[in-house]
Amino acid sequence: MNKKIKVGLGIAFVLLLVIIDIIKFTSVYKIDISNKADRTVNNLELRYKVNGTIKNISQLEPRRFWEYKIDTSELNGEDQILLTYKDKTGKYYEKYLVGYLEKGYRGNISVTINDIDDNGKLELRIE
Numbered sequence: 001m002n003k004k005i006k007v008g009l010g011i012a013f014v015l016l017l018v019i020i021d022i023i024k025f026t027s028v029y030k031i032d033i034s035n036k037a038d039r040t041v042n043n044l045e046l047r048y049k050v051n052g053t054i055k056n057i058s059q060l061e062p063r064r065f066w067e068y069k070i071d072t073s074e075l076n077g078e079d080q081i082l083l084t085y086k087d088k089t090g091k092y093y094e095k096y097l098v099g100y101l102e103k104g105y106r107g108n109i110s111v112t113i114n115d116i117d118d119n120g121k122l123e124l125r126i127e
Helices: 003-024
Strands: 028-035 041-048 052-060 064-071 079-086 092-101 107-116 122-126
Touching (some): 028 041, 028 052, 028 092, 092 107
Parallel strands (some): 028 107
Antiparallel strands (some): 041 079, 079 092, 107 122
């Protein structure tokens, strides 16, 4: 190989390492919620256990998908991520999506709503 090709490959390799480093250390928790039920889900709330509301999801229609990215670099201390809602009778539910969270943490959570009973209680799968 001539010198120009070696230098070009060296630069490309260094750029690739920089890109991987940037992607690897991004402080984001990605939350995906998929409604596979035959009914619309109303008034879900994504929230921190300690620091309160992250995002309100007013409606998620049947066969729809919702995605949100949480920047954990802004956290002050330890926290948890919950999905909360009330059924038609007013009973409050909270499901832990992330049990322990600190500044700079990252990851992916996938929530699937499989069914909704007549009172509005959700059957969820969290991965």
